[in-house]
Amino acid sequence: MSAFVISKRLDENYKFTFASRKGKTIFTSxxxxQKSDCEIIIETIQNDLESFTFRKARxxxxxxxxxxxxxxFVLATSRKFSTELMLQKGIDQFLKYVPEAETLDFSISDDVFAEVEEEE
Incomplete structure (x- = not known):
């Protein structure tokens, strides 16, 4: 399943990415x-996708x-694609899976994947 992933940047601001079903990042916001700004943008994308425009570039x-x-106003920029066909596939995948995408919040803790102490 595709997912929006909210995280914190090093400068303490928040961002979200949209990851494909295979876990590859399609775009970054x-x-x-505020984290709530990310949540509002994600909710708006999922509920009012028609109000957004996709601008292709090189x-x-x-x-x-x-x-x-x-x-x-630019809200997100995609990863780079090697061909125009791959670019269109990225857009199509986003359009297909965005309505059912879940939102994961990795901004809560710096130790989402905490280290496990090894026993000696």
Missing amino acids: IACK TGSGKYFFRITRGG
Whole structure:
């Protein structure tokens, strides 16, 4: 199942990513001051996807990517894709799985995967 993953950046701001069913990141959001901002954007994406625009672009080195915008404001930028076909597959996968995607919150603790002490 695809998922939105909320986490904290090193600068203490929050972000979220959208990961495919195989765990590959499709896009990363802008920095948000509050975790609730991430939650609101995710909820809006899931409930009002038609109000968002996908803007396709290319890097100077020829890689493809897209930006998710609303009202002219960029909310997320995708990973880089090697071909335009792969870019479209990334967008299609997002559109197909976003309604049922779960939200995982990894911003709560710095030790989501805490180290286990070994017994001697």
